[in-house]
Amino acid sequence: MLTLLESLINGILLGGLYAVIGVGLSMIFGIMKQVNLAHGELMILSSYFGLIFGQQLGLHPLLALLFVFPSMFILGYLIQTSLFNRVLGKGMEPYLMISFGLSIILQNLLLLLFTPDARSLKTGLIIRSLDVLGLFHAPVIYLVDFAGGVLMIGLLHLFMKKTYLGRAIRASADDLSASKLMGINIRRIYALAMGIAAVTAALSGVLVGMTFTFYPHSGTQYLIIAFGVVIIGGMGSLPGTFLGGLILGVSQLVGAQFLGPGFQLLSGYLILLIVLTIRPQGLLGRR
């Protein structure tokens, strides 16, 4: 019973991290109605950026974020303007394939530059765990991940609601033609949205780097996690993404508890497939 509670709580904490991983994907789908298959690679790229900035400047990974955030924002902006904006309005396939091509390029570039060795962003937090009411242990790093996740999603929510840019982004998501008529420059808005999505990838990448070891090919497994989160919670819905993250985190850890550690990913996949079959628009999805 206690182990179940531990898996549950840790699953929720992990879910916060998963939610941030998924939020970038969810944004792009909600706003541009496209699926960015390179999102996982953007995330892992951020992990490596965290590694470089941390090493070169001797900074704690969380502080290195100060450099990773702007770098990733610029990268996301450039990717949108140079690649995706060229196929605006041409449907789903070109975007899918370009993002696929991009993910291959990024993955192999990382492989070339950093070798297939396992890496991680070392902090003292991994080893420490919190004694919760003397009942079980929660790794401190999970708490940090969860806090980061809640913070990022909360800030994003506020941004979308209160700022002009946020409203412009939501407008272009709701009604493209009307937005254009109101004078919104779609290309710029999309580029900004992509930049923001890259920033969320940056946070999740650094957090993941601190929590787990990563390799150049880790992008794929995190992309699938992002999909899981977004599909379970519903594409295009911020609270849905958060909920999806929690559900996925819990299913993974509870599944691992009962079936064994090798089945952690599989438990998540099963839940994902079930949701895809029964209710593909997710729990809180809008389409």
Added chain:
Amino acid sequence: MIVSLLIVLATLPHWTSRYGVSVLILIFLYMTLASMWNLLAGYSGLISLGQQMFIGLGGYTLAVLSMYYGIPIFLGVLFGGVMSVLLAGLISLPVFRMKGVYFAIGTWVIAEALGITFSNWAYVRYGMGLFIQPAYKLSMSSTYYAALLLGVGSISLIYLLLRSNLGLALMAIRDDDMASERVGVNIFRCKLICFLISAFLTGLAAGVLYLNTIFIQPFEAFGIGWTVKLLFIVIIGGMGTVEGPIVGAVVFVLLQQFLSEYVGFNLIILGMITILVIFFAPKGIIGTFHEKFSVELFPVRRR
């Protein structure tokens, strides 16, 4: 003209080097895999990112049957195809409920799930993989003829399919699926048939592929890398054309051979070429050829 080409291809092993034969084996096998992917994506509107599930299953069926049960090799290949069809049938009901991008993700996740299952399974020696011992004794010629048969067979099959009533139905679905349903086209059945056919041939091709490489491992066999290559081939060649996969496979295999010296760069260059093709020639080599010259080697249009 085609007959003479076939005669040339059939006698090839006798007057080409071992290296040339091995390259051609790859070309024919990738041609098969790609034309099956093309059947789904280009003609049935099913963009699958999970074809590797059949590749892995077909390869493992061959490995298990020939290693553990001593079943003759080509029978094992055949069973690989059969198992793939069974898998396709099994997942067809839930999977066809998923539309568009969800279908793509769903197929990908199923393939990943299978990969994890196999790597945790003692019966197939976990992630350590299996050697296909009986394949050592196989001559390259036999593998070549199997590959040739599959390559020619798959292209002919697609051509005949598209000229049949099924092909007419597929094009109707592609043009306007609601209208086609009204006229009496059973969309589910059409897609299912295409799905099963592609699963079968993919499973067969996988068997022959692993006859060639002799070693199979779960993460590579069920990995997304296969789809990456097939995507490249079909985009370069031209999605939704019969000749596209042929040209794409030739370009891909030759490019792979050429780039094999620059380890690590080859996939990057592949990715960049794919993106450039989408920008400048989105219909692929064959598609652009069709547009410019109005000549089709395998015409499937009806007048």
